[in-house]
Amino acid sequence: MNSDISIVALSLQIALVATAVTLPVGMLVAWLLVRKQFRGKFVLDVFVSLPLALPPVVVGYALLWLVGTNGWIGRLSESVFGSTLAFTWIAAVLAAAIVSLPLVVRSFAAALAGVDPRLEVAARGLGAGSIRTFLTITLPLAYRGVIAGVLLGFVRALSEFGATIIVAGNIPGRTQTLPSAIFTRISAGDTDDAWRLALVSVVLGVIALAVHNWLLKRTANGISSSNGGSR
Amino acid sequence: MNSDISIVALSLQIALVATAVTLPVGMLVAWLLVRKQFRGKFVLDVFVSLPLALPPVVVGYALLWLVGTNGWIGRLSESVFGSTLAFTWIAAVLAAAIVSLPLVVRSFAAALAGVDPRLEVAARGLGAGSIRTFLTITLPLAYRGVIAGVLLGFVRALSEFGATIIVAGNIPGRTQTLPSAIFTRISAGDTDDAWRLALVSVVLGVIALAVHNWLLKRTANGISSSNGGSR
Amino acid sequence: NSGNEVPLIFAAASVSDVLTESAAIYERETGMQVEFSFGGSLTLANQIAKFGAPADGVFFVGEEPKTILGELVNPVPEGSIGLVNTLLVIGFKDAEHVGTLSDLAASDAQVVIADPALAPAGQFAKQALESAGVWQDIENDLIFAVDVRAVLAAVESGNSDYGIVYRTDAFGSDSVSIMSEIYEGYSPIIYVGRSVKLAENSASAVEFFEFLSKSPTVRDVFESAGFTIGFAGEAGT
Amino acid sequence: MISFDIRLNRPEFSLSAKGEFDDGITAVFGPSGAGKSSLLNCLAGSIKPSDGWVTLDGATLYSGPDGVWVSPEKRRIGTVYQDGALFPHLSVRKNIEFGWKLLPEDQRRLDPVEIAELLGLTHLLDRAPNELSGGERQRVAIARALATSPALLLLDEPLASLDAARRGSILNYLSRVHTEFSMPMIYVSHSVSEVVSIASSAMLLRDGEVQGFDRPSTLLLGAASAGDEFESFDNILDGVIGDSTDHLTTVRVGDVNISTRHQNKNLGDRVVVSLGANQIILASDEPKNLSARNIFKGSVSEIWSNTGKVFTEIDVGEKFIVELTENALNDLGITVGQNVFLVFKSSSVDVYDA
Amino acid sequence: MISFDIRLNRPEFSLSAKGEFDDGITAVFGPSGAGKSSLLNCLAGSIKPSDGWVTLDGATLYSGPDGVWVSPEKRRIGTVYQDGALFPHLSVRKNIEFGWKLLPEDQRRLDPVEIAELLGLTHLLDRAPNELSGGERQRVAIARALATSPALLLLDEPLASLDAARRGSILNYLSRVHTEFSMPMIYVSHSVSEVVSIASSAMLLRDGEVQGFDRPSTLLLGAASAGDEFESFDNILDGVIGDSTDHLTTVRVGDVNISTRHQNKNLGDRVVVSLGANQIILASDEPKNLSARNIFKGSVSEIWSNTGKVFTEIDVGEKFIVELTENALNDLGITVGQNVFLVFKSSSVDVYDA
Numbered sequence A, B: 001m002n003s004d005i006s007i008v009a010l011s012l013q014i015a016l017v018a019t020a021v022t023l024p025v026g027m028l029v030a031w032l033l034v035r036k037q038f039r040g041k042f043v044l045d046v047f048v049s050l051p052l053a054l055p056p057v058v059v060g061y062a063l064l065w066l067v068g069t070n071g072w073i074g075r076l077s078e079s080v081f082g083s084t085l086a087f088t089w090i091a092a093v094l095a096a097a098i099v100s101l102p103l104v105v106r107s108f109a110a111a112l113a114g115v116d117p118r119l120e121v122a123a124r125g126l127g128a129g130s131i132r133t134f135l136t137i138t139l140p141l142a143y144r145g146v147i148a149g150v151l152l153g154f155v156r157a158l159s160e161f162g163a164t165i166i167v168a169g170n171i172p173g174r175t176q177t178l179p180s181a182i183f184t185r186i187s188a189g190d191t192d193d194a195w196r197l198a199l200v201s202v203v204l205g206v207i208a209l210a211v212h213n214w215l216l217k218r219t220a221n222g223i224s225s226s227n228g229g230s231r
Numbered sequence C: 001n002s003g004n005e006v007p008l009i010f011a012a013a014s015v016s017d018v019l020t021e022s023a024a025i026y027e028r029e030t031g032m033q034v035e036f037s038f039g040g041s042l043t044l045a046n047q048i049a050k051f052g053a054p055a056d057g058v059f060f061v062g063e064e065p066k067t068i069l070g071e072l073v074n075p076v077p078e079g080s081i082g083l084v085n086t087l088l089v090i091g092f093k094d095a096e097h098v099g100t101l102s103d104l105a106a107s108d109a110q111v112v113i114a115d116p117a118l119a120p121a122g123q124f125a126k127q128a129l130e131s132a133g134v135w136q137d138i139e140n141d142l143i144f145a146v147d148v149r150a151v152l153a154a155v156e157s158g159n160s161d162y163g164i165v166y167r168t169d170a171f172g173s174d175s176v177s178i179m180s181e182i183y184e185g186y187s188p189i190i191y192v193g194r195s196v197k198l199a200e201n202s203a204s205a206v207e208f209f210e211f212l213s214k215s216p217t218v219r220d221v222f223e224s225a226g227f228t229i230g231f232a233g234e235a236g237t
Numbered sequence D, E: 001m002i003s004f005d006i007r008l009n010r011p012e013f014s015l016s017a018k019g020e021f022d023d024g025i026t027a028v029f030g031p032s033g034a035g036k037s038s039l040l041n042c043l044a045g046s047i048k049p050s051d052g053w054v055t056l057d058g059a060t061l062y063s064g065p066d067g068v069w070v071s072p073e074k075r076r077i078g079t080v081y082q083d084g085a086l087f088p089h090l091s092v093r094k095n096i097e098f099g100w101k102l103l104p105e106d107q108r109r110l111d112p113v114e115i116a117e118l119l120g121l122t123h124l125l126d127r128a129p130n131e132l133s134g135g136e137r138q139r140v141a142i143a144r145a146l147a148t149s150p151a152l153l154l155l156d157e158p159l160a161s162l163d164a165a166r167r168g169s170i171l172n173y174l175s176r177v178h179t180e181f182s183m184p185m186i187y188v189s190h191s192v193s194e195v196v197s198i199a200s201s202a203m204l205l206r207d208g209e210v211q212g213f214d215r216p217s218t219l220l221l222g223a224a225s226a227g228d229e230f231e232s233f234d235n236i237l238d239g240v241i242g243d244s245t246d247h248l249t250t251v252r253v254g255d256v257n258i259s260t261r262h263q264n265k266n267l268g269d270r271v272v273v274s275l276g277a278n279q280i281i282l283a284s285d286e287p288k289n290l291s292a293r294n295i296f297k298g299s300v301s302e303i304w305s306n307t308g309k310v311f312t313e314i315d316v317g318e319k320f321i322v323e324l325t326e327n328a329l330n331d332l333g334i335t336v337g338q339n340v341f342l343v344f345k346s347s348s349v350d351v352y353d354a
């Protein structure tokens, strides 16, 4: 049970950090994809979407190459930290962030594109610069897609297994997340234990979903304090 | 190479059928979640979102139980087909559909919720019943999220591995999809072959993304034949 | 020096519970620690051989992983402990009894084994079927599952009538019936520890493996999980 | 005929309206926020009242007590929304044809192409709504609602952003549609001239309450008295086109022949005449050598005053209401029963199709 | 002062407008689809012209040839959009304060609370925009733009869905803001009375071309002649409040003392007077015993006719334009130089703050 708690804690830590990374990155990418025209836009689009098209295991191996002694991330981190990131929790964060980024970007992009540009123009005319306009008008108006994207990304990060186990391993206490723990229990024939941990995953997912719905409702309320009777 | 083609064909078949299933189901669920109030709504919400919170392997085992002789799907299919669905391509479709459904539902729901209800009211007033209103007004106006949801769902189905390999196995020519073929090659140390297949996955993903972008643009154009100069 | 560092041992997930328990004993009795990363034997071997994963030791079963690792690992020292497993034919609870592999082949029923390309258990099963001379017969009725636990689950859930699994797996399940035990026709199924040649904490890994070989408490743990204990040199590793 | 008695409760507003509108054109007016749009929405079924009932031509559309609710698409009520509510993903053509296409062929009384033509939209048919100007959008909204040949047409300030010329021609078109297809209409507007020229009865709403329901002229007078919804009162009279010269047209109102600007109308056409009460001058002696073309002798039948304004009713065969200042009243020494002369210019008279 | 010479090309429309607006209130009018909103958007920077330039108080805001483009938030131009464009996710209060909060304290010349008060929005501050009526939304849009104390305020049909009373008080408030804060304004409207009461100059657009730029009265006359944008011509005159009685107020226009309805103004207040050309009667002899309070002697300085209407300019110290019919002209035998009497009612005169 004690180790259960530390597994959950580590999983949450990894998923939260991954979400904290994908949120701004995803927003930036979505914004670039939706509002900017530039060369290499499709390449960027492909690049962030790739991890969705590949089985996570492949993503895992690709990442392992990158963060390993021969990859550029690996060499960088070796010169900075004195070791590669492979088989550390940071590698798990990387894996989780990369596989959830496509979900986040796609949700954000659909939401941003749906915002009425005339309202942004109106905000500019009232003296708000482009960044402030984005933060105070575009983002709040895109809230449904943003909140959905964060939910998808977070929950996907929480359930990430295939890439994580390759690049971060399955080291109890250091990189063993809920999914890898479940896998280990199943492999060892510890079925009851495995289901118990799966149940924990479900509970975390339900909590995330409940928070998502609450945020959605709260934001919607903030946005229009009542919808009743409005034509 | 020949077998490559059949692997790709099977993968596409599975992903397409899965998408064909998740599209209407996802739409129905999203519509229920967004526009209806009913008891058990949150349960439904949790239920379709669960597969995202669980590692696919767990989903695979759960499915294996469901399609087994004691599961209700299993009993149904045994009475219809005389055998369980496990280790057939239909099981792979089931797995792919279930893991991609949450992405589809979430995207659709965010998009539907963003449609201005006043336009639906206007359509009703012009004589369109609720279904026609949904099809001719709500759906087209939610196009961004719908198209994004279909992309996410399709590509996720294409890359599905963890659940598929448990419930459908890895039978070349029958249930071996791209991801399982890649995994097999990697495990066998056939790295070159594995990377080649991974590249095929990437190409499929890029094509899907290109189609997505094209659809998005086409629909946007159909919706407003030019945006230039509009305030 | 580096010999005092905690070694990281890549171990088959199927022996994760017994190894974790042994590590606890190791720490209790010697004060030294050890870390594991669990996975499929082939996956682990590939991580090390092809992607330079930082393992100090490995602990798994089968020829294929060993081939993949080749010269990267040290040979198993004389007298090292090995966990020996055997194969069983299992059946869904109301499946007809089959006594031998030939009966199994003759039954025409669907049989699940682990995928020889993905799991050592599959390779052992394949060897057994081949040496029983029924591989050709049964090939069309075979279903390959990703690993041996998936085989067990497929039979437990009634999706397949028969399956070939390790003895240790079947012991944990009460929803399958054991049809027969297969004693021969495949390489010995032995989980052994090896240290990785150029790894930093290779020596600490060796120390842990030595402890496993010597400790009677550890031996109890292994035996109560259903393994037979063997030692290198005895059974031609 | 639509009848209703509804209540609608909102956090800071409640509407309570009861009425029965005949098959003419009924104007609904009142200050901003009075509940005009809310009332229309309740009739169309866009919003559900909190309580009450609505019937159209005898059929119950809504009944709170009986739990009856006819969904909007079954009501055959067309609505021109205040904000247009055009479908942004459909071209102007598809917007206009949206409801028309849903009609059984035999109920298609108006042709979308013709409507578009008459509302000056033909060159815009392939545009998207977001490529239209404000006035163009309003016209598309009108066309879209008309094309469904509704049994009742609700218009919520449909001409607010149109220029006078366009406004006049659309008003004309609307009244033609009204008579030709006997399509009852309910018309929300802030513009007196619109209300007066088109409506046969009017309802005044204020703060969610019905403050009056009468002929537009009568009601507008009350409104003017009650709180300046309008700056002035207009005399609205039914008439028939008489002789025309190049520059003038005579309109016969009862026994009175009124000179108006030249009208492109035929002898005998029925028209409605509107004449501001503040555009008529009274004279106690017969005036001479005035440019004013209309000088009629009559007698004062009534005098009353309202918020500092004085009104007199003068009977010259027809009754005209004239706005005066207190000073004028005193200077001329006007009393009830006295003979006076009405003086007004032909250009002060507006003439509309009846 | 804003100057511009811009071209804007759209698939089926092109705008080409050159002008220089002083720091008064400039009206822009013209038929629906003429390009009024497009022009305003080009000035505000909401859309980029295809070519040309725009300068405000000497600073270049846009120059096609030089590639200059000042982004909208740096222009200090406030815009009241035709469709409001309120932020749906912000309360009325936050909408109004949006731009105001972005201003450095020392540039906050108008107080949002006060603006809301004056526009009758105080009780709506905590509402969401989708809970407002059409007219309420328009007022919030005005308040939001005003609160940024812009160097130039653009108003695109800001009063289209308001009742007359509300409209009058807002027009009043706008002209007060204009003078008090010397805030230049550009005002798009279809309503003559609005244009005339508020603007000091006017531009007429038609089909994307500038058709005229002049004093509103002069231009409106031209417009009337050119195509009935308006039904009538109004005399617009500057005046000063004179004596008041209970019922009447005298307004001194040059040497002429005009009687108007009682005005709640102080002696000496500067005002603008509006009097419809079709509300004035001419008499060749001095009329007697008329209810009309304003009778002035003058002489005919000009006579001309336009699309069947005849106009005369009468000089009574000030020049008034009077619309007549051909018949009246002939009957009275009016010729240039002849002495005549102007007759009009005090209630025909509208008085606005200057």
Ligand SMILES: Nc1ncnc2c1ncn2[C@@H]1O[C@H](COP(=O)(O)OP(=O)(O)OP(=O)(O)O)[C@@H](O)[C@H]1O
Pocket: A226, A227, A228, A229, A230, A231, D010, D011, D012, D013, D030, D031, D032, D033, D034, D035, D036, D037, D038, D039, D082, E130, E131, E132, E133, E134, E135, E136, E161
């Ligand atoms: N969705 C809503 N929620 C709460 N209050 C609302 C809502 N919609 C309108 N109101 C309020 O109800 C009242 C009536 O609104 P309504 O739109 O019917 O007015 P109106 O008479 O049409 O005004 P206008 O002439 O300005 O369009 C107003 O006070 C308005 O603020």
Ligand SMILES: Nc1ncnc2c1ncn2[C@@H]1O[C@H](COP(=O)(O)OP(=O)(O)OP(=O)(O)O)[C@@H](O)[C@H]1O
Pocket: B227, B228, B229, B230, B231, D130, D131, D132, D133, D134, D135, D136, D161, E010, E011, E012, E013, E030, E031, E032, E033, E034, E035, E036, E037, E038, E039, E082
């Ligand atoms: N985004 C657009 N794309 C193409 N054409 C447009 C677009 N917006 C407006 N137009 C066209 O440009 C012309 C001028 O439009 P604008 O909105 O400036 O007219 P307006 O004078 O403001 O009319 P109104 O009084 O009806 O608001 C119109 O013909 C209109 O159809």
Ligand SMILES: [Mg+2]
Pocket: D036, D037, D038, D082, D156, E133, E134, E135
């Ligand atoms: Mg309204």
Ligand SMILES: [Mg+2]
Pocket: D133, D134, D135, E036, E037, E038, E082, E156
């Ligand atoms: Mg406009």
